Structure formats: C-alpha cells, structure tokens
Amino acid sequence: MRDAPKDLYERVLKGDRRAAARLITMVENGDRDAREVLRMLHSRTGRAHIVGLTGSPGSGKSTLACRLAQGYRAAGKTVGVICVDPTSPFTGGALLGDRVRMQELAGDPEVFIRSMGSRGALGGLSVATNDVINILDAFGKDLVIVETVGAGQVEIEIVKYAHTCCVVTMPGAGDEIQAIKAGILEIGDVFVVNKADREGAQRTLADLEMMLETRPGGPGDWKPPVVATVALEGEGVDELERAIERHSAHLLESGMMAEKTEQRMKAELLGILDLMVSREAGRALEEGEGKELVRRMAERQIDPHSAAEEVVKYLLKRAGN
Amino acid sequence: MRDAPKDLYERVLKGDRRAAARLITMVENGDRDAREVLRMLHSRTGRAHIVGLTGSPGSGKSTLACRLAQGYRAAGKTVGVICVDPTSPFTGGALLGDRVRMQELAGDPEVFIRSMGSRGALGGLSVATNDVINILDAFGKDLVIVETVGAGQVEIEIVKYAHTCCVVTMPGAGDEIQAIKAGILEIGDVFVVNKADREGAQRTLADLEMMLETRPGGPGDWKPPVVATVALEGEGVDELERAIERHSAHLLESGMMAEKTEQRMKAELLGILDLMVSREAGRALEEGEGKELVRRMAERQIDPHSAAEEVVKYLLKRAGN
Numbered sequence: 001m002r003d004a005p006k007d008l009y010e011r012v013l014k015g016d017r018r019a020a021a022r023l024i025t026m027v028e029n030g031d032r033d034a035r036e037v038l039r040m041l042h043s044r045t046g047r048a049h050i051v052g053l054t055g056s057p058g059s060g061k062s063t064l065a066c067r068l069a070q071g072y073r074a075a076g077k078t079v080g081v082i083c084v085d086p087t088s089p090f091t092g093g094a095l096l097g098d099r100v101r102m103q104e105l106a107g108d109p110e111v112f113i114r115s116m117g118s119r120g121a122l123g124g125l126s127v128a129t130n131d132v133i134n135i136l137d138a139f140g141k142d143l144v145i146v147e148t149v150g151a152g153q154v155e156i157e158i159v160k161y162a163h164t165c166c167v168v169t170m171p172g173a174g175d176e177i178q179a180i181k182a183g184i185l186e187i188g189d190v191f192v193v194n195k196a197d198r199e200g201a202q203r204t205l206a207d208l209e210m211m212l213e214t215r216p217g218g219p220g221d222w223k224p225p226v227v228a229t230v231a232l233e234g235e236g237v238d239e240l241e242r243a244i245e246r247h248s249a250h251l252l253e254s255g256m257m258a259e260k261t262e263q264r265m266k267a268e269l270l271g272i273l274d275l276m277v278s279r280e281a282g283r284a285l286e287e288g289e290g291k292e293l294v295r296r297m298a299e300r301q302i303d304p305h306s307a308a309e310e311v312v313k314y315l316l317k318r319a320g321n
Numbered sequence: 322m323r324d325a326p327k328d329l330y331e332r333v334l335k336g337d338r339r340a341a342a343r344l345i346t347m348v349e350n351g352d353r354d355a356r357e358v359l360r361m362l363h364s365r366t367g368r369a370h371i372v373g374l375t376g377s378p379g380s381g382k383s384t385l386a387c388r389l390a391q392g393y394r395a396a397g398k399t400v401g402v403i404c405v406d407p408t409s410p411f412t413g414g415a416l417l418g419d420r421v422r423m424q425e426l427a428g429d430p431e432v433f434i435r436s437m438g439s440r441g442a443l444g445g446l447s448v449a450t451n452d453v454i455n456i457l458d459a460f461g462k463d464l465v466i467v468e469t470v471g472a473g474q475v476e477i478e479i480v481k482y483a484h485t486c487c488v489v490t491m492p493g494a495g496d497e498i499q500a501i502k503a504g505i506l507e508i509g510d511v512f513v514v515n516k517a518d519r520e521g522a523q524r525t526l527a528d529l530e531m532m533l534e535t536r537p538g539g540p541g542d543w544k545p546p547v548v549a550t551v552a553l554e555g556e557g558v559d560e561l562e563r564a565i566e567r568h569s570a571h572l573l574e575s576g577m578m579a580e581k582t583e584q585r586m587k588a589e590l591l592g593i594l595d596l597m598v599s600r601e602a603g604r605a606l607e608e609g610e611g612k613e614l615v616r617r618m619a620e621r622q623i624d625p626h627s628a629a630e631e632v633v634k635y636l637l638k639r640a641g642n
Contacts, residue, residue: 035626038624038626039624039626039627042621042623042624042625043621043624045621046621258619261619262615262616262619265615265618265619265625265628266603266606266615268618268625269602269606269614269615269618269625269628269629269632270599270602270603270606272625272626272628272629273598273599273602273629273632273633274595274598274599276629276630276633277594277595277598277633278591278594278595281590281591281594282587282591285587285590285591293590294583294586294587294590295583297586297589297590298579298582298583298586300363300364300366300367302363303359303360303363303364304363304586304589304590304593305356305359305360305593306360307586307590307593308590308593308594308597309597311590311594312594312597312598316637
C-alpha cells in the first residue's frame with residue numbers, strides 16, 4: 001500500500017513515528033514520492049541542533065551517542081539518532097551489531113533511532129543522511145545526533161551537515177591521533193577522549209590540546225575544548241553536553257550560525273546535484289553519441305578526460321533542444 | 322622543480338620508476354599537468370590485467386596481495402600493487418601501518434607498490450585510483466592488483482575498474498558472510514576464504530558455495546570459484562592465481578572482455594564527470610545567482626531538490642553563452 005505524499009507529510013508533522021519511519025525507508029529506496037514529501041517538509045526544518053559524532057571504530061561513539069541522548073532526554077529534550085556506517089551494506093530499522101546498547105533508548109517514544117548503511121542509498125549515502133536529518137528536524141526533534149564510522153570521505157561529507165562536530169578518540173590511539181592531525185583536526189568543534197579511565201588518557205588529552213594550540217584560529221575564534229569521558233559509565237557526558245551547548249551558543253552570538261547554515265545548504269545542494277548529474281550522464285552513455293564515445297574510449301581513440309568534456313557538451317546540447 | 326608533461330610521459334613509458342612515482346603524486350595533488358600526461362598515456366594503456374581484492378579489515382588482503390605479487394613475479398610477470406584505504410587520510414609512498422609485509426616485495430624493481438588514502442584525492446579517490454591503474458598499465462606492468470579496505474561505496478566503485486574482482490573473507494566471519502550476501506555477492510568473480518587453517522573454514526567454504534549456487538547466473542555464465550588460502554604461509558595462493566587466470570581466459574573466450582572494458586570506461590568517464598561538475602557547481606554557488614539561491618535555501622524559501630534543478634539550469638545557461 002502506498003501513502004500519498006500529502007498524507008505522509010501531515011502525519012510526519014503530527015509526530016507519527018510510523019510515518020517518519022516509512023518516509024525514511026522511501027528516501028533510502030530513492031522513491032520519487034519521498035522527494036515530494038521532502039519538498040513540502042523543507043519549510044518546517046531549521047529548528048533542530050545537529051550534532052555530528054565521528055572517529056574510528058572502537059572509540060565508543062555508539063555508547064557516547066546513546067549517553068548523550070539519555071542526557072538530553074533527562075533535560076526534557078527530544079532526540080533523533082542516526083547511525084551511519086558506509087562500510088556496512090545494512091540499513092533500515094534494524095540496529096547494527098554493536099549497537100545493542102541503543103536498544104536501551106529505543107523504548108523511549110521521544111527518541112527516534114535509525115541505522116543507515118550503504119545499501120539502500122547507492123551513490124548517495126550522504127544525501128540520504130541529510131534527508132533523514134531534515135525529516136527528524138521537521139518531525140520535531142530538538143537534537144539530531146549523527147554518528148558516523150571512520151574518517152573517510154563519506155564521514156567527512158556527513159560532518160558538513162552538522163552544526164557541532166565532535167571528534168572522538170581514545171587513550172593510546174597513537175595512529176588515531178596522527179589521523180586526526182592529518183585529516184580531521186580542522187573539522188572538529190569539540191574533541192572527546194573517550195575510555196578516559198584507561199592508561200595513557202592524560203597523555204592523549206595533553207597531545208590533543210597541544211595539537212589544537214597550533215591549529216590556525218578558525219572563523220569566529222572558537223577554541224575547541226577537549227573533553228574526557230567514560231561513556232560506558234556515563235562519566236563526563238554532562239561536560240560534553242555543556243561543551244556542545246557552549247558551541248551552539250557561540251555560533252549564535254558570533255553570527256557564525258548563518259555561515260554554518262549556508263555551508264550546510266551548499267553541501268546539501270552539491271550532493272543532490274552530483275546525484276542528478278550522475279543519473280543523467282549514466283543514461284546518456286547508454287545510447288547514441290554517448291555510447292559511441294564509450295566505444296572510442298575502449299579503443300583508445302579518446303582519453304577519459306577528453307571524453308568527459310564531450311559528454312558535458314552533449315548533455316548541454318540535448319538540454320538546449 | 323617541475324617536470325614538463327612531455328618529458329614525464331616519455332620517462333614513464335621508458336619504465337623510469339621515479340617518473341611514475343612523481344606522476345602519481347601529481348595525480349593525488351590534482352595537478353593539471355598530470356591530466357595532460359594521462360591524456361598522452363591513454364593510448365598506451367589496455368594491456369595490464371587488473372585484479373581487485375576487496376573484503377573487510379582483518380581478512381588478510383594485504384598479505385594475500387603480497388603473496389599474489391610474489392607468485393606472479395616467480396612466473397616472470399611484472400606487477401603493480403595499489404593499496405587503497407578510503408578511511409585513512411594517509412597517502413603517498415609510505416606504506417600503511419599493517420602493510421609492513423609489503424616491504425619484502427618493495428626491493429624488487431619489477432614490483433611497484435603504492436598506498437592511497439583519502440587525503441590527497443578529496444572527493445575523487447576512485448578517479449585517482451583509476452588514474453594510477455592507468456599509469457601502472459602504461460608503465461608496462463602485466464598485472465595491477467588493487468587492494469581496497471571494506472565493503473563501502475568507494476570500494477565498490479573501485480572494483481568496477483577491475484577485470485577480475487576477488488572478494489576475501491575468513492572462517493567464522495558470520496557477519497562478514499551476511500555482508501557478502503547483502504552487498505557484494507554480485508560483484509565477486511572469485512571468492513577467497515583466507516586464514517583457512519582456522520576453525521570453521523569448512524563451514525565458511527560450504528556457506529559461500531551454497532550462496533553462490535543461488536546467485537543468478539551472470540553474463541557469460543561464469544561460476545565464481547571459492548578458493549581456500551592461508552596467505553601467511555603462502556598456501557592456496559597458486560590456486561588463486563589459476564582461478565584469476567581462468568577468469569581472464571573466460572573473459573576473452575566468451576567475448577565478455579569487451580563488455581568488461583566498456584563497463585570500466587563508463588565508470589571512469591562518470592567518475593571524472595562527477596568531479597568536473599562538482600567543481601563547476603561549487604564555484605557557481607560562490608557568486609551571483611548561485612549565491613542568491615543558497616541564501617533562499619537558508620531562509621527556507623526554496624527546498625534543496627528544487628534549488629539543485631535551478632543550479633543545473635543556471636550552469637546550462639552560462640555554458641550556452
């Protein structure tokens with residue numbers, strides 16, 4: 001049975017969980033009706049604060065996401081949690097293997113949890129994730145926590161959609177610190193050393209603080225705090241909540257929020273655009289001039305970079321008619 | 322000091338390792354001259370057989386890639402190895418942490434090894450990887466082995482560039498088998514159960530074979546073999562080599578090679594196109610109508626999907642002038 005877009009839209013706005021879950025599944029399946037509902041919902045978005053949690057597997061992000069959600073609930077806020085694992089083909093309502101802890105939360109009607117893998121959103125996981133953020137925002141969640149695995153491209157893309165990005169590491173993770181240094185030092189608004197009851201925690205905290213000292217002063221002059229947590233015991237989670245809150249307040253006071261929103265919009269727009277063009281171009285290569293171009297490439301008569309320029313010309317010509 | 326494209330082109334064709342390494346670094350840095358060299362090299366590609374190795378971390382793909390390379394060398398063939406880790410920001414000549422074993426190989430002048438992380442190829446790791454495949458092909462390598470971590474999107478994209486895709490798993494990896502079932506059963510030409518001296522190997526082999534029974538018959542009716550290996554000891558690697566060789570022969574005899582080549586060309590073309598459009602569109606949003614569109618999105622006057630359509634129109638109009 002199919003739901004009419006208008007009907008689904010109204011049910012999501014009313015806070016109907018099943019309607020929201022249904023809409024998210026439609027997004028993952030690339031359903032055209034879902035896009036129609038998203039169009040309608042867009043004017044109702046922009047209220048939620050979006051928190052990104054990133055860091056390598058094993059750093060305890062899932063548990064941390066869970067504790068954060070519990071903390072926000074205790075403060076009377078409603079929460080959405082999206083667990084994104086681009087290395088997993090699994091998706092949908094089922095929680096991923098090591099996310100059993102999330103089930104503690106799942107009984108609370110004011111918490112909405114969703115796992116997303118790469119399967120249902122081929123070629124567009126970050127676009128699909130952002131669509132789900134928007135759905136949970138329109139659905140009325142005060143906070144949307146997006147937890148992603150690893151520090152690869154997809155994760156960094158997804159972080160662009162967050163207002164506050166928390167980078168999670170743990171003691172003794174030497175390589176991890178190197179990775180942060182090389183790649184994601186710039187994207188963190190708050191840094192977390194989780195499992196801080198382990199040996200070497202002080203050292204890791206000190207290392208991180210030193211690295212942040214040398215980080216070029218970002219816009220609005222925010223100095224990212226480093227927070228120690230033991231998520232399993234719930235320790236330090238309140239401090240992390242306060243750090244996120246301070247960052248949120250800083251965004252508003254410094255006028256940075258407008259810039260952040262603009263960045264989010266650009267990332268969203270470019271993601272959708274990429275998907276559109278890929279689909280269009282993919283179709284173009286199946287017929288006529290496009291097909292001929294692929295044949296010439298295979299026979300080494302034209303190199304791929306020149307061929308790509310030809311496809312652009314061809315698409316333009318076709319669009320012009 | 323910069324190298325002239327023509328000079329670099331000639332040195333790569335002559336088998337100058339330093340020139341090849343230099344060109345690869347230029348590719349990773351998005352150097353415009355690199356594209357010029359790639360254009361020139363394109364007519365000299367198409368000779369190498371490209372073998373993809375994919376599977377989760379821990380399945381021993383690195384060791385397997387190393388053993389395969391040693392086997393090919395023993396048979397008098399020249400080999401290129403590309404280690405792609407989209408979750409690592411590291412890149413360049415330095416070998417990744419757990420790839421010390423590769424250093425055994427690195428002394429052989431007929432073996433060319435390169436690690437690629439996400440850092441140098443922002444937004445275009447799969448395009449950069451394919452460029453490196455083409456460089457090693459033109460450089461004269463008989464075989465190019467591309468090893469990728471995990472089963473996410475980037476990995477699946479990179480597999481599209483291979484002639485023979487080997488999916489590596491290990492005994493008792495129940496989740497792993499599930500992942501293969503859900504996502505990458507379709508993309509494997511050869512399946513490998515590595516660490517086959519561990520408990521449960523027979524079970525894993527049997528499970529895989531059963532799953533492959535129910536796989537819809539692919540084009541050209543290739544039945545993917547399942548090979549047991551203990552890469553650390555070099556066991557079963559010769560069998561894997563023969564399986565890859567049989568697949569290669571099958572591609573030629575069945576006429577499937579032409580189709581495979583066409584697929585590779587399409588993937589290459591679409592990858593480059595995506596990058597081109599992203600750059601173009603990114604610039605468009607920084608000025609005039611594009612900038613205005615982002616402002617309207619931020620104020621919720623227009624939804625992102627509609628805005629993306631506007632950008633396409635704008636880009637077309639601008640290109641038409």
